[in-house]
Amino acid sequence: MAPPFKSLLDAINRVLEKEDVPLEQRTTPLSQAECAHIASELAWNRTTHPPPDDPSPQDLSQWYTTGKTSDQEEQRRQKFEGQLKAYEAALRSEALRLSNFIYSLSAAYEAERRTWKVTxxxxxxxxxxxxxxxxxxxxxxxxxxxxxxxxxxxxxxxxxx
Structure with missing residues (x-):
């Protein structure tokens, strides 16, 4: 389902305010790379999409440094890695999906700009x-x-x- 137009525009402008002018005031449409960048900024927000809980530093040390783990610890490590991969895959997918909507929104503003110039x-x-x-x-x-x-x-x- 497409995100609401106004909500997406506001989110895009929050990203652009750090780097550029608001979308409505740009003189050129966003490139595909810019759309992908903005989508990643929105999707990879750790406040709205928190990552899986980190294991303790002792667990990390035991899992990846010493190499000495019990079967139970090995299962915990594999479960954590699986959760992390699923988290990353979901956010990459969301960023890709959003980039298409961002590109469409940018194209809509470009079409509007062009129609105002036409007599x-x-x-x-x-x-x-x-x-x-x-x-x-x-x-x-x-x-x-x-x-x-x-x-x-x-x-x-x-x-x-």
Whole structure:
């Protein structure tokens, strides 16, 4: 399920405020690498996603330094390593999933920026009439061109072809 738009935007901007301008004020869209970086920052937050409980320093020393462990200690070590691998895999997966949503959100803002700069738009569409609705492969098309007249965005129909 997609994260809520506003919540994701706020989270992205919390990451960007340390490094850049807010997403809405950027002059270029985020690159895939930037999206992946932001997603990792969000997913690997140890406050919201705490790691498995660490074993005691004595356990770590016994497991990885001395090499002398009982079968029970070996099972505890394997369980801890399994939990750690599952934790890391879940966060990598979440970061990958989030990076796609971040990229989409950035692309949406870029599309909005581009549409505000445009003064004309053309819409081409098929025209279905009884004459061309047979098996004939050629279909008549129509085009409508709309242009803005003022800064308020008032539109004027220029031509219909």
């Amino acid at each position: 004309k738009a053309a819409f081409t569409f098929p025209i279905h009439t009884p004459a061309n609705s047979t098996s004939d492969t050629s279909v008549a098309t129509g085009t409508v061109i709309v242009a803005t007249q003022d800064d308020a965005g008032t539109a004027e129909l220029l031509t219909i072809k």
